[in-house]
Amino acid sequence: MLPGASGRGSVSAKFSSDIRGPRADDGAGLPVELLPLIDRLPLECLVAAAQRADLIAVGGDEVVIAAGLIDRDAYARRLAAWLGLPFAELADDGGDVGDGDLPPPRLEAVASGVGAVARTAAGLRIAIAPRGVMIRELVRLVHARASGTGNLVLTTPDRFEAYVTRRARPRLGDVAAFGLLRRAPDMSAATRRAQHYRPVAVAGGVAALAVLIAADIAAVAAHVALSLVFLGWIALRCLALFSPDLPRGPPPASERALPVYSILIPLYREAGMVAGLLRALDALDYPREKLDILIVIEPDDAETRSAVLAAGLPRHVRLVEAPAAGPRTKPKALNAALPLARGALLAIFDAEDRPEPDQLRKAAAAFAAGGPDLACVQARLAIENARDGWLTRLFAGEYAGQFDVLLPMLVAQRLPVPLGGTSNHFRLATLRRVGGWDAFNVTEDADLGIRLARFGWRTGLIASTTWEEAPSRLPAWLRQRTRWFKGWMQTYLVHMRQPRRLVGELGWLGFASFQLTVGGTVLSALVHPLFALLFVAQLAGGLRAQHGALELVLAGLTTATLVAGYVGSATLALAGLTRRGLIGIGWVFAFQPLYWLLLSAAAWRALWQLAVNPFGWEKTEHGFGRTSVRRPQRQRQK
Structure with missing residues (x-):
């Protein structure tokens, strides 16, 4: 048995x-x-x-x-003895291979499981780390060359991976941090240094002040233009209200047809989340033989490393250390693990994520039925601790409007999709082909979604939810939202470097959608307090008859913009909460004007950071959630 x-x-x-x-x-x-x-x-x-x-x-x-x-080590030793091949431990001291005179191996060797590990008088000594059906090929090779296998040594995939990454660590760090910059510098945020962002901050401030100068013609034009952008941003969301949800996905594939699935999980200062994360991974309904999970940690995060090792990793889970080169960001950590992934499909999860158990199967079915141009599918994100307070309730409404109403419309119309930061599922070959993530973009997800669209790839959406924890404390929320706004600004600036090229790659409809979903999101947050101040000033002064027609038009435009913004966004959130079965928390959107002022504060803070510290990553702490909408009337176990 x-x-x-x-x-x-x-x-x-x-x-x-x-x-x-x-x-x-x-x-x-x-x-x-x-x-x-x-x-x-x-x-x-x-x-x-x-x-x-x-x-x-x-x-x-x-x-x-x-x-x-x-275990894999004991199996490999028995296989080596059975085949009559030496077993190579490939230890740190290199004593059993003597690789000092060889150039560092290529990172691609990890996936192939074959590489040169020593130079002998008879030629190169080749290490083979077979698994699965590769063993059958090895047996045929040994039998066919019974007297010619003297330079073959056998090892385990884990030992071989450790050997390659140890010897090729400088190369791994360079690729993780600067790979996209070297391959496509015009698509990396790294090509704009801090001094290049300062004019953006100055220009934004000048434009904001101009709006406040009611008599100036340029200010009037700016007022009208900003109002139109704001209204266009709202109109896109209102259109989503009339778009039906996506149909049910294709039936799940058979066990035999399921591909090997890699999962990357970057952790930094998340020791307290490790136990819950491993429970969530264990709950995934997917053959363990076809799972390849890589937990990526930072070299100086001893606490998280200890927590992971103390928890005891299953055999399909590996611990990977991100290199110290380049910026300390989530996308760099993901890039470090990308060459080591062995699946045909790959998913991204965060420490606080609790994906529904069927998510990998639904994603695999979507890829099987979606055609060769489907490069990515996004699972829906939802807030588990929505009832922790008014801030988490508003956050939950935002997510519901975004992932349950707006994204289905963008996907149905085949428009560019700014990805969420987690539960993205990719074809691994395609992800590598487009260069992975930009290590210098602090919202690498949105940037990658747009880059995939520019290369002609399509993004889908699956009816599976990943539950997340939202910050319930204002300082943590402000830091997280600042990073998001800063990343969206980076994404907009990167992809707008060559507007004509962008139109050619996305088409006019895709180009307009990008302007509204990425640029409009940032601009609406920046200009909202200016419109609110104008509205308050108009109320305080009254709309007297002696005001000129232009003043009345501008006042009406200001009022219409604010009202449309509040009503449109609240309606989108309430529609999403209804689809989620959480309409009971919808009353909190009476506080939306205050929430929008907080969003504006985060956006202006992000603009300042973009000028002085564009690549700085503000960490969001997790593990403070008290309630769960998945388990009403029960507190979540920490």
């Missing part, structure tokens, strides 16, 4: 009850990768492993390793 191979919750119990291997008296019919284990594991267990391996289209070794019947 074979325990613990796949499933969700109690993996061992589920597998033991579902699969019972028939009794057998010899190894006939076993896949070759299981033959080295005949004298180590009961034969009925090996037969059950072979049956499961055939059912889900993986190697038998991956089944027994995922089930915990043998």
Whole structure:
């Protein structure tokens, strides 16, 4: 009987009850990768492993390793002895390979599992780190060249990855931090230094002051132009109200058709979130043999490292250390893990994320049915601790309007989608092809969504939710929202460097959508307090008959802009909360004018940071949520 191979919750119990291997008296019919284990594991267990391996289209070794019947190191040593090959530990001291005279290996070697590790008199010594069906190819090679395998050594995938990343660490750091900058400098925020952003801040301040000068012709023109942008931003959201939600996705694929799925999880100062994160990952309904999870930590974050190691990592979870080169940002950490991912598909989760268990299966089904131009699917994000206070309620309404109303319309119309910061699912080959993430953009998600659209790739949306924790304290909320606004400003400036090229790549409709979803979001937050001040001034002075026609028109435009902004945004949020079944918290949008002033404060703070510290990353602390809309009347366990 074979325990613990796949499933969700109690993996061992589920597998033991579902699969019972028939009794057998010899190894006939076993896949070759299981033959080295005949004298180590009961034969009925090996037969059950072979049956499961055939059912889900993986190697038998991956089944027994995922089930915990043998660890990868012990299996590789038995395989090496069975094949008559030396086993290479590839230790830090390099004593068993002597690689000092070799150039650093290429990062791509990790995915292939093959690389030169020493130079001998007979030529290069080649290390092979086989797994799954690759073992069958290795066996055929050894049998075909029984007397010509003297330069082959066998190791484990984990040892080989550690060897490559250790020797190629400078290259890994350079690619993670500067890869996009070198490949496509016009698409990286790094090409604009701080001094280049100062004119932006000055220009923004001058434009804001001009609006306050009612008599100046230029100010009148600016007033009208800003009002039109604001109204266009609201109009896009109002159009989404009339767009139906996306239809149900395609049926899930069979276990056999599911691809290997990589998951990247960057952590920094998140020791308290590790236990809950690992529980959420364990709840994913996906074959463990096809999961490849990489937790990425910073080199100086000893507390998080200790928490991860103390929790005990499952066999399909690896710990990766981000290089110290370049800026300390989430996208750089993701780029560091990208060469090490081995899945056909890849997802991003954050420390506080609690994805629904079926999310990977729904994403895999969407990719299978979506055609070759579908590069990314976004899961819907929702706020779990929505009832913690008025700030989290407003945050929850924002998310509901964005992910349950606006994004379905953008996806249906095939418009550029500024991605959310988590629960993005990619075709790994496509992600690498477009250069990964911009390590210098502090909202790497929105930037990558626009870049994918510029390269002609499409983004979809799946009906699966990831629950997140929203900041319930104003200082934490302000820091997070400042970083978001700063990143959107970076994204807008990067992609507007060549407007004609952008129109050609996105089309006029996509170009207009980009102006409103990214540029309009920033501009509306910046100009809102100016319009609010004008509105208050008009109320204080009264609209007397002796005012000229122009003053009356401008006053009406100011009022219409504010009213449309408040009503349109509140309606979008309430529509999203209704779809979420959370309309009961919708009363909080009576405080929307105050919330918009907070958003404006964050936007102006972001504009200042863009001028003086464009790549600085303000960390959002997690673990303070008290309530859960998924479990009413119960407090969340910390």
